[in-house]
Amino acid sequence: MRRLVFVVLTALLVLSVVSVAPATANSYVVSARQHVFGAENVDPRTGEVRSDRVILSWVSVATLAASIRGHVVLLDTYIHKREDQPNYVPTTLDELVALDPSHVFIGHGHFDHADTAGEIAVRTGATVVGTAEHCAQTRGHAEAYGGPGTSIDCRSVIPAGAAPGYRTDKRLMPGVDVSAIKHVHSAAEPPDPDRDVTNVVLPVPDAGSVLLHPPGPGAFAHSPEGDEGGSVLYQFRVRDFALTWHDSSGPLKEQAPEVFDRLRALPPTDVQAGAVLGFNQLTNGLRDPAMYVDALCPQVFIPLHHDFVTEYGSADDYEAPMRRELEFYGASPRLRWLVDPHDYLRPELMTFDPNVRAWREPSGPGCG
DSSP states (O other): OHHHHHHHHHHHHHHHHHHHSOOOOOHHHHHHHHHHHOGGGBOTTTOOBOTTOEEEEEEETTEEEEEETTEEEEEOOOOTTOOSSSSSSSOOHHHHHHTOOSEEEOSOOSHHHHTTHHHHHHHHOOEEEEEHHHHHHHHHHHHHHHOTTOOOOEEEEEOTTOOTTOEEEEEEETTEEEEEEEEOOOOOOOOOTTSOTTOOOOOOOOHHHHHHSOOOGGGGSSOOOOOOOOEEEEEEEETTEEEEEESOOOOHHHHOTHHHHHHHTSSOOSEEEEEOOOTTHHHHTTHHHHHHHHHHOOSEEEEESOSSSSOSSGGGGGHHHHHHHHHHHTOOOEEOOOOTTTTTTOGGGSEEOTTOGGGGSSSOSOOO
C-alpha cells in the first residue's frame, strides 16, 4: 500500500511539473519574433513577447507588426516591393507567417494594405478583423490560395454598408479592449481656403537608398488587387494606455464631419500611428492627417504610408510640413518620425510601457 501511494504521489508530482512548464516554441517563431520585436523582448525558449510592453515594428507603408500585452498581431499585411529575400524591406511574407499572429486587423482592403491577409490567415489560423466587405474579400483570397472550400475565421466588426462614424467596441484579446470606427478613405478635394496653400510637400528620394536597395525581380511578381471595402480606424486599450491606428486619412471635413465627434468620443489616445500620404495631398497638403491628430489629441504621433509612391528616403520631407499643419490646429504631440528604409523593423523606436504614469493624463501635450 505504501508503495502504491508513493507511486501515485510521484506521478502526480511529475504531471504537475509538466503542466506548468512553458512550452518550447518552434525555432522559426522565436527567430522571427526576435527579429521583428527585438531579441531582448522575446523569450528564447517559448517565443513569448513580454506582456508588460506595447511594441510596434514598422513593416512598411501602413503595416505594423504589434505585440499588445504579449498578443502578437498584424495591422495590415502589406510588404512594400515584397521581395523574395529581405532587401528594401528587411522581411518577407514567410517571416510574417512565422510570427504566428493571433489576429490580423485590416484598415482597408486595397492591395497595398491587405493583399496577403487571406494567405496569412490560412497558414497561421489567425483571426482576421475588419468590415463585412473585408471578410468577404479575405475569404475569397483564402480560397484562391488554399483551394475551394478553404475556410478562415473572420470577424466583421463593421456591418456591410455601414455609414462613416459607425463604432463597435469588443474585447477580442484577453486584457485588450478594441474599438473600431468606420471613417473615410483619402480622396482629392478642391483647395481648402482655410489652410495655408504655401505649406506643400516636396518629397525628394535619397539616391543612396536607391543604389543600396534596387528592387529585385520579386518586387514585380505580385499583381495589385483588392477593393477598399470601407476604412476602419482601430483603438487598442491596455489599462490606461491607448494606441490608435488608421491606414488612411480621409477628407472628413467635406465628406463626413460627424466622424470628428466619434474620434473625440474615444478614450484619450496616447499613441497614434496614422497615414499621412493620401490623394488629397496635391490640393490640401497634409491637412487631413493633421485634422485626425487634432481630433484624437495623442501624446505621440507616428507617421505611416509616406514611403509609398514617394519613397527611398523621401519620408523625412514630410516632417516639416506636418509640423506646420499641426501648429495651425494648435496640436503639439511628440513626433516619432519614421524614414524608409532605415526605420523598418526597428522596434526600439516604438516600444511603450503602459504602466508609465504619464499615460494617465487626460490628453496630449496640446490640442486646439
